[in-house]
Amino acid sequence: MQAENTARASQSKKRTRIQIENEERILDAALDVFSSYGFRGATVDQIAEAAGMSKPNLLYYFRRKQDIYIAVLSRTLENWLTPLGDLDPDGEPEAEIGRYVGQKLAMSRDKPMESRLFAIEVIQGAPMMMDLLRTDLRAIVEDKAGALAAWIAAGKLAKVEPAHLIFMIWAMTQHYADFDTQIQSVIGSGISGSPDTFADAEQAVTQILFRGILPR
Amino acid sequence: MQAENTARASQSKKRTRIQIENEERILDAALDVFSSYGFRGATVDQIAEAAGMSKPNLLYYFRRKQDIYIAVLSRTLENWLTPLGDLDPDGEPEAEIGRYVGQKLAMSRDKPMESRLFAIEVIQGAPMMMDLLRTDLRAIVEDKAGALAAWIAAGKLAKVEPAHLIFMIWAMTQHYADFDTQIQSVIGSGISGSPDTFADAEQAVTQILFRGILPR
DNA sequence: TAATTTTCTGACTGAACGGTCAACATCAGG
DNA sequence: CCTGATGTTGACCGTTCAGTCAGAAAATTA
Numbered sequence: 278m279q280a281e282n283t284a285r286a287s288q289s290k291k292r293t294r295i296q297i298e299n300e301e302r303i304l305d306a307a308l309d310v311f312s313s314y315g316f317r318g319a320t321v322d323q324i325a326e327a328a329g330m331s332k333p334n335l336l337y338y339f340r341r342k343q344d345i346y347i348a349v350l351s352r353t354l355e356n357w358l359t360p361l362g363d364l365d366p367d368g369e370p371e372a373e374i375g376r377y378v379g380q381k382l383a384m385s386r387d388k389p390m391e392s393r394l395f396a397i398e399v400i401q402g403a404p405m406m407m408d409l410l411r412t413d414l415r416a417i418v419e420d421k422a423g424a425l426a427a428w429i430a431a432g433k434l435a436k437v438e439p440a441h442l443i444f445m446i447w448a449m450t451q452h453y454a455d456f457d458t459q460i461q462s463v464i465g466s467g468i469s470g471s472p473d474t475f476a477d478a479e480q481a482v483t484q485i486l487f488r489g490i491l492p493r
Numbered sequence: 494m495q496a497e498n499t500a501r502a503s504q505s506k507k508r509t510r511i512q513i514e515n516e517e518r519i520l521d522a523a524l525d526v527f528s529s530y531g532f533r534g535a536t537v538d539q540i541a542e543a544a545g546m547s548k549p550n551l552l553y554y555f556r557r558k559q560d561i562y563i564a565v566l567s568r569t570l571e572n573w574l575t576p577l578g579d580l581d582p583d584g585e586p587e588a589e590i591g592r593y594v595g596q597k598l599a600m601s602r603d604k605p606m607e608s609r610l611f612a613i614e615v616i617q618g619a620p621m622m623m624d625l626l627r628t629d630l631r632a633i634v635e636d637k638a639g640a641l642a643a644w645i646a647a648g649k650l651a652k653v654e655p656a657h658l659i660f661m662i663w664a665m666t667q668h669y670a671d672f673d674t675q676i677q678s679v680i681g682s683g684i685s686g687s688p689d690t691f692a693d694a695e696q697a698v699t700q701i702l703f704r705g706i707l708p709r
Numbered sequence: 710t711a712a713t714t715t716t717c718t719g720a721c722t723g724a725a726c727g728g729t730c731a732a733c734a735t736c737a738g739g
Numbered sequence: 740c741c742t743g744a745t746g747t748t749g750a751c752c753g754t755t756c757a758g759t760c761a762g763a764a765a766a767t768t769a
Contacts, residue, residue, distance in 0.1 A: 295716070295766080313617055318533030321757060333759085334717050342757065393616050396671070400609050400616075401529055403674045410678035418679045435704065440680050441697035444672075445665055452664035455612070458619045462626035463634045464656050481657035488651065489705035511736085511746065537727060550747050552728065 300338055300348075302328045307349045312390040315397045316346050316405070343405075350398065350406060353391045354413075360384070361417055361443075366424035370433050371491060374446075378486065381450035382479055386468045392454035418443055435490045442490065449482045516554055516564075518544045523565045528606040531613045532562050532621070559621075566614065566622060569607045570629075576600070577633055577659075582640035586649050587707060594662060594702065598695055601670035602684045608670035634659055651706045658706065665698045 292300075306327035310319045321342050325332040339345040360380040364373050385392055398406050422439035429436055453460065457467040460474075468475040508516075522543035526535045537558050541551040555561040576596040580589050601608055614622050638655035645652055669676065673683040676690075684691040 293715070293767090299716090315531050315534055315613070315617070318531055318617075320755085322755090331718055332757090333719085336758065337716070340758085396616055397531070397613065399675045400612055400671050401531070401534075403678070407674075407678065410675055414675070415679045435700065437697050437700055438693045441693055442701075444668060444676060444694075445697060445701055447672075448664040448668035449661055452660060452668075455616050456660075456663075458623075459615045459626055459630070460660060462619070462623065463631045477654045477657055478660075481653050481661060484651065484653055485658075485661055485705035486701065487705075489701035489703075509737090509745070515746090536725080538725090547748055548727090549729080549749085553746070556728085558727065 296338070299328075299330070299334075302330070303335055303338055303345065304349055304352055307345045308353070308390050308394060311346060311349060312394040312397065315401060316342075321345075347405060349394065350409075353394060354409065356384070356388070356391065357395065358413065358417055361421055364421050364424060366421075366427060370425075370428045371487065374486070374490075375483065378446060378450060378482060379479075381446065382453065382468075382475075382482065385450055385452075385454035386475055389454035389457055389469060392451050396451065396455045432492060435492065437490060446486065449486065453478050512554070515544075515546070515550075518546070519551055519554055519561065520565050520568055523561045524569070524606050524610060527562060527565060528610040528613065531617060532558075537561075563621060565610065566625075569610060570625065572600070572604070572607060573611065574629065574633055577637055580637050580640060582637075582643060586641075586644045587703065590662075590702070590706075591699065594666060594698060595695075597662065597666035598669065598684075598691070598698065601666055601668075602691055605670035605673055605685060608667050612667065612671045648708060651708065653706060662702070665702065669694050 303324065306329075307319075307324050309327055310324045313319075314323075319342075321335065322332055324345065325335040328335060335345075339348065360377055363380075364377050395406075398404075399410075403410055418440055422443065425434065425437075425439035425442055428434040429439070453468045457469065461467045461470075464474065466474045468478050519540065522545075523535075523540050525543055526540045529535075530539075535558075537551065538548055540561065541548040544551060551561075555564065576593055579596075580593050611622075614620075615626075619626055634656060637659065641650065641653075641655035641658055644650040645655070669684045673685065677683045677686075680690065682690045684694050
């Protein structure tokens, strides 16, 4: 993403205890605010208040609003790509994809703000993340698409354009985080709030996906 | 949504030619801007420039930024719910759902901004649309979920929680509009730009969905 | 504990924003 | 072609925002 520590920057030698604590508090608060309002809609004052500190103090750690945003995206990106990276081409598709889908659904339940942060950024054209999408994300998708293609060639999966299969998994799982408000409005509860709803979601996703792609 | 014409309001008698023209230009421009930046991120000046008129003139037609936003949401909502409303409980599931999915995918290709407008609004907690979601959207989903439940009971569809099946269709189809930037970054083209990509998307969605839910 | 560095804050600045207003321009109907 | 209604604009206002700064308070080091 970038030099990561655009913070007190300069050429600071060691990160002090207070620095580490406060930067974390700021990033937690920033995730909350940015995932609710997007970059332009969020204000530094909001983030400062959520982090429980004054605005000048926040700006002492991150000189500019953009630096906070980039730092949050950076920190979140790792968790984001890890599960897909774990997909093992030498494993069996049902087990591997099942584990992946399970992890993604759990992330939608437990870390919905991260999902929404990326969603807003991407929907708005990924002005800050474009480079990463074209490099890191593209690379890992191409890599794992190869694994899917091999499974298809081996007759272990139905014929689907591999990249699109990955997109569909993202779509189905992340929908429960990103559109939680809508889901709650319609059925009364989201997957974060109700174990029953989570179970229904998991059942629907795996049912459709596995019947859809596993050999009959 | 509301009285629709919060515009020149007062108790205007008839809408003049210029009024009709300009309100349409404004709403087109507003859709473009709001779908890219969200409500808080968009500025009235941006919309005015996109509509090719001065800010005071724009505010002559819509007194407040919120009024423009609500008007755009209103206008878009109709197109949004129509395809689902057309789903015929007395038809055959494959034909009905197939037509619905086709319409939704075509909308993602031809009207991606509408999709993104709703996506941003919902992701941010639907502050302006909550009422509509809880009434109109909920009602139509419950209605159509009944149709799906009947098909399932008749053995014409696999057992899936009907509301979740609808969510999955939304997720899979709208993903191609909302996350177009991401898809382009990964495979080089989106469904609006390339007929091949659209065909791949359609194939993936229908393949997964129909194998996933139709009786074997 | 004295010196030094790090952390924190109130008060501020210039720019951007939403919205107003008085006056000017254009239009449609008689 | 005159007149009232509709449409349009530059200049402006109060507020909010990102970011600055001089210096006070707290922590660290010696």
